[in-house]
Amino acid sequence: MPWIKINETEDRDIWLRTESILGLTHPEQDISGTQLLLLSGKTVSVAEERERLLQRIKEAEGTAARERRVGFPGE
Numbered sequence: 001m002p003w004i005k006i007n008e009t010e011d012r013d014i015w016l017r018t019e020s021i022l023g024l025t026h027p028e029q030d031i032s033g034t035q036l037l038l039l040s041g042k043t044v045s046v047a048e049e050r051e052r053l054l055q056r057i058k059e060a061e062g063t064a065a066r067e068r069r070v071g072f073p074g075e
Contacts, residue, residue, distance in 0.1 A: 001017050001018050001019035001061065002017070002018055002060040002061060003015050003016065003017055003018070003060075004016055004017075004018055004056060004057060004060050006036075006046050006048055006053065007046060007047045007048050008044070008045075008046050008047065009047055010047065014044070014046070016036075016038070018057050018060055018061055019039070020038050020039045020040070021036050021037070021038060021039075021057065022037045022038065022039055023036070023037040024036060024037075024050050024053060024054060025037070025050070026050060027045060032047070032049065033045055033046055033047045033048065033049070034046050034049060034050040034053055
């Protein structure tokens with residue numbers, strides 16, 4: 001599984017393997033960002049929004065929806 005770089009704060013990034021992330025949830029307080037539940041049992045708060053982070057994880061794993069085109073080459 002691939003690694004993904006996530007913004008923990010504006011000036012600090014963390015690297016996680018996508019397989020170590022068990023879940024994503026909104027923070028408990030009224031702040032922006034996402035909480036990650038890790039395989040180790042720890043919870044990490046990050047600055048990135050949940051939907052954007054989920055899309056990046058899917059892209060890294062190759063499971064994101066792709067645009068499909070129908071037709072002949074050169075059309």
